[in-house]
Amino acid sequence: MIIGETVPAVPSWLTDPLWDQFAALLPARPEFAAGHPLRCHRRRIPDRIVFDKLLQVLRFGCSYQGIADTTCSASTIRNRRDEWIKLGLLARLKQIVLEAYDRIVGLLLEDISVDGCITKAPGGGEIAGPSPVDRRKQGMKRSLLAEGYGIPLGRELAGANRHDSPLLAPTLDHLGDLGPLPADITVHLDSGYDSGKTRDVLTGRGLHGESARKGDKAPIQASQRWHVERTNAWHNAFNRLQRCYERRKTVVDAFFDLADAIVTLRALIRKAWTTHRWDNRPSRRP
Template sequence: MPALPSWLTEPLWDQFAALLPERPEYHPDHPLGCHRQRIGDRIIFDKMLQLLRFGCSYEAIAGTTCSATTIRDRRDEWIRQGLFVRLKQIALESYGRIVGLVLDQIAVDGAITKAPGGGEAAGRSPVDRGKQGLKRSGMTDGYGIPLGRVLAGANRHDSPLLAPTLDRLNDLGPLPHDITVHLDAGYDSDKPARCSMNVASTAASPTRARRRLSRPASAGMSNAPTPGRTSSPGSPAATNGAPPSSTPSSTSPIPSSPYVA
C-alpha cells in the first residue's frame, strides 16, 4: 500500500529530483570503471515518505530494495547538501502563493522529545529521568502551518530559544507590518524582549538589523493555547475558520522591542 497517492508523490518527486546534483555513471576511482550499483534515489525517496507517513523504524521499512543503513546514509547525504532545507522553502512559498500563510499571527512554543541516539543538540531531559532528550522550539502561522523550529538540549528553557526561532521568519520573504506573537506563560518575563534586542543589535548585517528595527512587531503575551489547536480568542478555531485579525482582542500588550516583545 503506497504511503501517499501517486498524484501527490509524483509532483513532489519531480520537484525533489530537480534539486539533486548530477552524479557520474561510474565510480571515477575504480580502475575498471565499475562498482556496486548505487540504489536509486527514487527508491530512497519513497522509503522516506513511508517513514514519515507511518512513523515506523528504518529497520521495519527496509526490504529487498535497500537496507536501513542505506536509507540513513542517503538521508545524511541529502542533509549535508541542503536539499531538505530548499525543499521546505519551496513548499512554504508554494503554500503561501496558493493557499496563503497567516503571518500576522505567529505562535511559538517549546516541546520536549526523546533523543535515545543522542546528538549534538541533545541534553539531559528533566521529565525523563535524566535521559537524552531534545527541546524543540517550534513556530507556526495563524492556522498552525509549521514555519520553522530550533533544536536544543531538553534542559533548556523556552525563553532563550525565542529569538533564534523567530529568526526563521527571515526566510519567508516580505512580512506584515504588524505581527502578533502568541506565547504561553513560560515566556512571561523580560527575557524574550532582551533576546530580541540582542539579536537586533548584533545582527551579522547592519542592513538586516535596520530592517528589523524599522518593522517592529506588535506582540502580545497570552496564556491561551497555540492558535489552530484549541479555541482561543484571535485564533482560527475561535473565529469559525475565518482568518485571524492582525489586532488581538484578548492579548495584553507589553512594551514593544525591535523584533518581538
C-alpha cells in the first residue's frame, strides 16, 4: 500500500451501484450556496464526497472530526446527513435495494426470524439504556426481522434493558411494508420468546411460531433462526452500529438503513453473479 493511500470503506463494485441509485434520488442543487453569510460564492461540496465520508463513518466507527479533511469538514458531513434524513433518502435507498432483490432473486418470506442484539451506546441518547450484560453501562438493543436467507426487513430500536418479547409486535409490524405476503408464514424465535404472550401476538397476526423451548439444548432444537443471528453479525461488522455514539434515533435509523442497503446489495450481487452480466461486474464472485 502506498503511504497516505485511503483504505476504502466498501469495495468499489459495491459502492458504485449504491451511489448511482442514491444520486438519482438527490434533488437538483445549485453549484454555489446562495445563502452564504458573506454574500460570496462558495462552491457546494459534492454529494459523492459526503456520501463516501458517511460510508467511512459507518464502517470504521470513527468520529466526524476524525474523518474530516480538506475535502469536507465535519459540520458539512453532519449537515448533509441531516438534510438527507429529512428528505428520507437513506430510507428510500434501502427500500429500492430491497425491491430490486425481491424482483431479481426473491425474498424468502415463508420462513422469517426475529432476534434481539445488544450493543454499546457510550454516548447515551434517546434509545439507550442500562445494559444487563455490560455492568449497566449505556447500551442499545435492536430487534431485527430477517427473511429466510437473512436479508434485513426491518428493526425496532430500544434501550438495552428492554426485554425481547415486548419488542416482537412492533418488529413484526414491518411485514406490512412488504406488500403481498405468503399465506403461511413461520416465525423462528429463540427461547427468550417462549411465552403465552408471544403465542398470542403470533396468533393475532395469523403467523405460525417456532420457538426454542427453555431448558432444551440447542442442537436438539436447532432451527432456521441462525439466519437472523448471522445478519446481526453482519450489522456488527459496521463499527458505528456496534458501538454507537449517535444520540438521536433518526440518525441511528439512517445508519441502519444505509447498512441494510449495503447488506442487501451485497447479497444481490453475490447471487446474481452467476446468472447475470452487467458493466463493472466483479471478476470474481464476492
